[in-house]
Amino acid sequence: MKYVLFDLDGTLLPMDQDVFVNGYFGFLVQKMAPHGYEAGELIKAIWAGTAAMVKNDGTRTNEEAFWDYFTGVFGPSAREDIRLFEEFYAVDFQRAREFCGFAPEAAEIISLVREMGAVPVLATNPLFPAVATQSRIRWAGLNPEDFALYTTYENINWCKPNPDYYREILRRLDAAPEDCVMIGNDTQEDMIAARLGMEVFLLTDCVINRSGADIAQWPHGGFPELKEWLINKLS
Numbered sequence: 023m024k025y026v027l028f029d030l031d032g033t034l035l036p037m038d039q040d041v042f043v044n045g046y047f048g049f050l051v052q053k054m055a056p057h058g059y060e061a062g063e064l065i066k067a068i069w070a071g072t073a074a075m076v077k078n079d080g081t082r083t084n085e086e087a088f089w090d091y092f093t094g095v096f097g098p099s100a101r102e103d104i105r106l107f108e109e110f111y112a113v114d115f116q117r118a119r120e121f122c123g124f125a126p127e128a129a130e131i132i133s134l135v136r137e138m139g140a141v142p143v144l145a146t147n148p149l150f151p152a153v154a155t156q157s158r159i160r161w162a163g164l165n166p167e168d169f170a171l172y173t174t175y176e177n178i179n180w181c182k183p184n185p186d187y188y189r190e191i192l193r194r195l196d197a198a199p200e201d202c203v204m205i206g207n208d209t210q211e212d213m214i215a216a217r218l219g220m221e222v223f224l225l226t227d228c229v230i231n232r233s234g235a236d237i238a239q240w241p242h243g244g245f246p247e248l249k250e251w252l253i254n255k256l257s
Contacts, residue, residue: 023255025170025197026135027215029206030146030155032228034131035162036123039230046118053110057103059096067095075149076181080190084148084175111154119161125227127245129163134249138256144172145191145204147182147211151175171195182211188218203255205248209235216240223251 028034031042047068051061074091075084082090093100135142146155152174156166166172171194173187180187192199199219206212206222208230216222224242231237241251 023140023203024201025141025143025195025203026252026256027143027145027191027202027204027220028132029204029208029212029225030144030158030162032207032230033205033212033225034125034128034144034164035158036125036228037121038228042118042121045121046115049114049117050110053114054103054106057106063095067092070095072149075175076184078180078184080179080186083177083179084181085151088175108151108153111151111157115154116157119157122158122161123228124161124163125245126163127249131245131249131252132164132168134252135256138253140256141170142168143191143195143202144169145182145188145206145212145215146173148173148175148178148187149181152177182208183214185214185218188215188220192218203252209233209237209240213240221255223248 031037032039047065050068051064054064055061071088071091074087078084078087089101089104132142144159155172155174159166159172171191173191178187178190180190188204192202203221203223204212204215205225207225207228209224210233213222213224222240224237224240225244225248226237226242227244229237
């Protein structure tokens with residue numbers, strides 16, 4: 023096994039996704055309100071822009087998909103406000119750490135992977151700019167440099183659960199599915215990697231199972247079970 027792919031939110035970084043999103047949106051509204059953005063319209067546009075990224079077909083980056091939609095709502099001049107969003111993620115967004123938990127086992131697992139000769143990759147859904155992704159990595163007690171690759175909305179043209187998202191990661195790693203395992207907490211977004219031939223592990227500490235899938239079909243458990251599973255896979 024060459025590569026171990028990890029999800030971030032709810033996996034290496036514990037969180038209740040709804041609590042996190044609602045909290046960070048509150049900070050974003052505070053930042054943007056003085057610049058003429060009404061709270062309800064802004065949040066609606068952010069969600070719809072996120073949907074545009076999820077539906078991205080590979081013809082443009084997720085960043086382009088988001089801003090094409092956003093400027094379609096607020097007009098071309100909204101591109102001038104990209105700097106405001108960048109300021110938000112660099113400064114105000116840092117307060118959203120309070121909506122996350124912390125798992126010291128995350129850093130231990132990454133160290134274990136490296137010690138056993140495999141390469142960690144961060145396969146986090148690329149809905150955030152790099153500055154926000156780097157922050158969330160650090161909130162988890164890790165560093166961006168711990169990963170051979172981490173996906174952001176600037177550097178990839180697909181999102182989970184599109185299998186092409188995983189295919190692109192494989193292409194960049196020059197790896198076959200059997201060279202990789204995928205570890206995540208979402209039965210749809212993360213476990214879909216199994217369809218490509220990757221082995222998967224469902225971390226259940228902050229599990230998301232919107233479809234009510236039978237999790238018995240995948241190896242699963244908390245960090246102790248994940249550690250044991252990885253040792254067996256990487257030995």
